[in-house]
Amino acid sequence: MPLFLRKNILPSVYLGIWKIDESLDDFFSLYPFLRGFQSEVVGLYKSDQRCREILAVRLLIREIIDENVLLFHKENGCPFLSNGMNIGISHTRGYAVVIVSSIKKVSVDIEYINKRVLRIKDKFMRDDEHADSLFEYMIHWCTKETIYKLFSEDKLSYNEMQLLSISHNGNDGIIAAKNIIRNKAIEVYYHTFDDIVFTFTAL
Structure with a gap:
């Protein structure tokens, strides 16, 4: 479940944190849209924790933007979204955080x-x-x-x-x-x- 979601923390900037309590099975059963990423995520990452962090990031993007956008990464690893919004991502054991903005460069740790x-x-x-x-x-x-x-x-x-x-x-x-x-x-x-x-x- 989302730990908290603070919209407009700064003008045009949105941030959300997810406390990762779910198992992999929970993610796919509770949030059916994540099944579209199942083979990609489970295939790329061997660590269960890492898979759950990636899925939590996908959930946060959906929660904050409320539309179906794709997440990509540049060659240097920087994330970007298919709708042109700027995004910053970070995670640590048990938590994921996402920050997005349509007009500003953003970053989070x-x-x-x-x-x-x-x-x-x-x-x-x-x-x-x-x-x-x-x-x-x-x-x-x-x-x-x-x-x-x-x-x-x-x-x-x-x-x-x-x-x-x-x-x-x-x-x-x-x-x-x-x-x-x-x-x-x-x-x-x-x-x-x-x-x-x-x-x-x-x-």
Whole structure:
């Protein structure tokens, strides 16, 4: 079932998250239109978890757009829709998230808050960036993943993305960031619930 679906999170931007409780059989029996993807999904992905994530993404697209559109991927892996809308996709164990817009480039990343990020912090943190907690390290990680996907054609390194500030407001917040290659300022938004954090942006 959808965890939540927030329409118009930004002007012309729609986002939804699916909590993946269903088995593969549940997906195909509860949502008959998914049977059209059954051979493709099960044939391509050996992991049951991965198959369920892909099906949850298809469901979110249907829930948000409410029309039959096809999902494709470019050679670099970036997703796009047959109706011309822009789309961003992310998933982690048990959750899938989709963000779409008809006029803006969009991107999203979702992660479990995990101490593993502390072991790799030197990989993605710049010398002029600072984090005070595990949560803020997760914000840095997710934000840079989101920016990387937004500017996929730039193939940015972590040092070519800079977080300037994080404004917290309960479970939500805004990150001021920068694509250094383009000298482009970006606002990235975050939301956290349970032990999950996700970041998203539109440009």
